[in-house]
Amino acid sequence: MSVKVVTYRTITPGPALTVLGAVHGNERCGAEAIGRVMADIDAGRLAITSGTLRLVPVTNPRAYAQGVRFVERNLNRFLYPKEQKVHYEDHLDTILCGVLDKTEVLLDLHSYTSQGGPFIFLGGHDAAETAFARALGVQDFVYGWSEAFGSGEDKASQGTTEYARTKGARAVTLECGHHHNPDASDVGYRAIVLALAHLGMLDPASPAAPARAGNEAAAAQRCIRMKSAYFRAEGAAFTKPWRHLDRVAGGEVLATAPDGTSLAAPEDGCLVMPNGSAPTGVEWLYFGTEVPFPA
Numbered sequence: 001m002s003v004k005v006v007t008y009r010t011i012t013p014g015p016a017l018t019v020l021g022a023v024h025g026n027e028r029c030g031a032e033a034i035g036r037v038m039a040d041i042d043a044g045r046l047a048i049t050s051g052t053l054r055l056v057p058v059t060n061p062r063a064y065a066q067g068v069r070f071v072e073r074n075l076n077r078f079l080y081p082k083e084q085k086v087h088y089e090d091h092l093d094t095i096l097c098g099v100l101d102k103t104e105v106l107l108d109l110h111s112y113t114s115q116g117g118p119f120i121f122l123g124g125h126d127a128a129e130t131a132f133a134r135a136l137g138v139q140d141f142v143y144g145w146s147e148a149f150g151s152g153e154d155k156a157s158q159g160t161t162e163y164a165r166t167k168g169a170r171a172v173t174l175e176c177g178h179h180h181n182p183d184a185s186d187v188g189y190r191a192i193v194l195a196l197a198h199l200g201m202l203d204p205a206s207p208a209a210p211a212r213a214g215n216e217a218a219a220a221q222r223c224i225r226m227k228s229a230y231f232r233a234e235g236a237a238f239t240k241p242w243r244h245l246d247r248v249a250g251g252e253v254l255a256t257a258p259d260g261t262s263l264a265a266p267e268d269g270c271l272v273m274p275n276g277s278a279p280t281g282v283e284w285l286y287f288g289t290e291v292p293f294p295a
Contacts, residue, residue, distance in 0.1 A: 003095045006038060006055045014051025015199045018103040019192055020096075020160060021056065023076050023110065025063025029176045030109030033188030040208050046193065047203035053196070054103070059096060062088060076159035097163060105132065106164045106171035107195050109188045111179045113275045116244030118187045121145055121173040122223070123161065124294040129170040134221060134293070135198040136174060136191040137210075140245060141223045142272055143294060148226035148286055175273075224270050224288040232284035233257050242274040242285065254285070 019037075021030025034057040040046040058064045063071050072087035081097050082090050100106065117140070120133045124143035133141060146157040161171035174191050176184040193210050196202035202209060224245070235258040248254065250267040257263075265287065272286035 001061075001091060003059065003061060003092065004057060005099060006057070008041060008048050008053040008055075010048055010050050010052070010201075012050040014049075014201055016052045016054070016102060016104040017195060017199060017201065018054040018056070018099060018106050018164075019195070020059050020106070020108045021188075022058040022060055022064045023108060023160060024069045024074075025058075025060050025065070025071075026067055026069050027109075027111040027179060028064075029111050029179075029181075029184035029188050031057045031064070032185035033109060033176075033192060036185070036189050037192050045206060045208040046196070047206045048196065048201055049203045051199065051201045053201065054099060056096075056099060060089065060092060077157065078155050079159050079163045080155055096160070100160065100164045100169070101167055103164055103167070103169045103171075105195070105199060106161060106169050107136070107191065108160045108171070108173045109191070110173055110175050111177060111181070111184050112175050112244070112273050113179065113277065114242075114244040114273045115178055116273075117181070118177045118184075119175050119245070121161065121175070122294065123165055123171065124225075126170060127295055129172065130293055130295075132170055132195070132198060133172045134218060136172075136194050138174065138187070138191070139221050141221065141293070142226055142288065143223065144226040144288065145286075148229045148288075221293075223291055223293045224272065225291045226272055226286050226288040227269075228266070228287045230255075230263060230284050230287070232278045232280050232282060233261075234280045236263075236284075238274065238276050241276065242271050244271070244273050246271045246274070 021034045034055050073089040075089045081094050118138050119140035120138050122143035164171040176187040238255050248265040252265045253262045255263040269289040274285035278284045
């Protein structure tokens with residue numbers, strides 16, 4: 001078992017940036033985006049001038065080869081080094097956590113099942129992390145995932161970003177859009193290059209260096225705070241094909257179950273990553289409200 005980790009070190013001190021792809025094996029855009037960045041660095045189209053860049057194109061190789069989200073355990077839950085390894089992904093924890101232990105800034109590239117465009121998961125408690133995320137060329141942001149998913153105190157909701165933050169890193173997850181969006185890898189590629197530029201690691205004269213976004217782009221950005229998570233009951237179905245960040249009114253019925261019960265929006269807000277094909281007992285949708293960016 002091996003995981004490919006490509007490291008670019010410079011002689012000039014600077015940040016240690018890690019970019020992950022394919023933590024979930026059916027999410028291909030991250031691996032594609034990282035591959036393009038590696039090709040551009042190797043060809044001289046991108047010049048890294050300071051710090052250390054670590055790239056992990058395929059974090060879960062067996063799941064990637066099989067085209068599945070995971071083999072035996074979601075690698076983005078219960079992430080920590082384990083003395084007793086039961087599942088295939090438990091063996092990857094040691095490798096992945098070893099990379100994250102050396103990381104100062106993490107960008108984890110994903111895609112998702114719902115129809116919709118790119119957005120970033122924020123931690124919500126670090127101004128430098130928020131500034132980093134807002135520099136990555138994305139309009140929509142979500143925070144409060146751990147609190148909505150669970151207590152925030154156990155490791156059920158601990159994935160790559162949560163683990164990295166326990167080690168003092170700034171860490172964000174970029175959802176590049178639906179799994180099959182044709183521009184998903186473009187979103188990921190641009191985010192990596194903008195991350196290097198924001199951190200001062202990239203020679204601005206590089207042929208592939210990006211143009212910086214202006215104030216108008218920042219003004220168009222919006223932030224959603226997740227408040228609750230809903231898990232699918234047996235036989236339950238959405239009342240319509242909800243899309244990511246669809247706005248809903250308080251009391252609006254979102255889903256119904258065979259026993260006649262229904263799920264309604266608790267207040268005016270937005271739906272986050274509604275997944276109509278989720279198996280019974282798995283995260284089905286999240287609910288949130290639009291708020292100012294966390295300081």
